Amino acid sequence: MKNLLRLLKEGSRSALWASIMNAVIAVIKAITFFITGNVAMFAEMMHSIGDTANQFFVYVGSALSKKAPTDRFPGGFARLINLVLLGAVLIVGILAYETVKEGINHILAPPESGEWFYLNISVLGIAAILEAYVLFKAMKEITEDIGDNIKGFKIVTKSFKYIDRAKPATKLVFLEDLVATGGAIIAMLSVILGTFTPLIAAEGYASVIIGLMLFFVVGRVFLDNAAGVLGVADEDMERKIGEVVYDHQHVRDIQELIVFKEGAELHVELKIELDPNMSVAEADDIRDDIEARILQVKDVTDVIIEFDEDDETQTWNNPVSQE
Structure with missing residues (x-):
């Protein structure tokens, strides 16, 4: 038990923070769904629940990958994080599919807009802020791995520049929360457009865009970690x-x-x-x-x-x- 706790302390901080924040966001969205009955909010709730589980598995995998070699596994467990991330992207892929499917359903049969507008906007705004906080933590972790003493807005620019040099778990959190933050902003805009303009299917289009962004994350993370499992040259x-x-x-x-x-x-x-x-x-x-x-x-x-x-x-x- 002591060895397990020691390993967990060495797990990816960004993945742990992302899991905690997404759990908070999932609870907020769940409460909003039970109040409003909004189908789109239900989809967002499921998305956050999936992200919570996904990033928690990544955190555990990043910790266990630091386990010392044993007689049975003399090569160590470093590649375990790559295997965990390959499994994690399956969850993201399912979420992406469900998000696109839900968006197409909304486009074909747009729901009534306007009801509970301020509650939906508030929840999405809070989600965007929390996701942005986790994204910034991942950016900071990327710059810390580089070894330079980077501060201020340079953390943002340098994190995009050196994303390919980030640790696998940090890269996944960065990409997922980049999509989540951007997705929350897109969702807010779609709610506004669907309420105050004739484009009542805006939320459906937003859902499709977010789903396609998630598919990009799936492809990028899968290719990176498939190479990592094989042992890629640096x-x-x-x-x-x-x-x-x-x-x-x-x-x-x-x-x-x-x-x-x-x-x-x-x-x-x-x-x-x-x-x-x-x-x-x-x-x-x-x-x-x-x-x-x-x-x-x-x-x-x-x-x-x-x-x-x-x-x-x-x-x-x-x-x-x-x-």
Whole structure:
């Protein structure tokens, strides 16, 4: 039990916050539905309930992925988060389908608009604010992972720029709450249009748009995590670590360098060339020094280093210094 609690403390904070906030939003929408009987609000309630369960599973998965290797699973559990997210996108896909279907039903048979207008607008406004808060938390977590001390509005711009470098759980929360925040705003506009203009089917069109946005999230997250399950190479980190290794005074060349992701962890395999006249003891000291330098890079968990003698043919082109 103590080990489980320790692992849960290491779970994705953004996923936990998103789950809590969506639970609050689901309760608010449920109360509104029981008061108004509005079918669209029922769909929104189910959407929030689904998001709550989805992001809670992501939080648990991100925590369990940090479990230490065992005799049965010597490779560790880092890729568990990718498997959990592949399951999570199935929930999002079902939500997307139901959202589009409900929107088409509203377009074909628009319900009466205007009743309980202020209550519906208030609930959607509160939902938009809470979703935006969770979205900002995810943005902040993305910028913190980069390692820069980013503050203010730059957190928003930098989070969009570095979304591909975010941890899998954080990326899912970011994308889901980006859609949720935008969807709440679109839903508010549709309620206004449906009440005060002849476009009484506006809520249906809004529902279809939100559903299509959710399908985009499904596709993006599925492709990212399918690659993560297989162990995808990280070219940005290869350039960064290559720079660290090549700067070592005793490294003549880098023959091979592979950095691949397992969940949020990075694994490095390296083959370098040294002076052929160097002793085994000297080479061993160099190995320890290079390994220590690489392990200082964020999220790197293990390093495998091989040596070869200098063949006087340059292989590594040091791409970072050329940028």
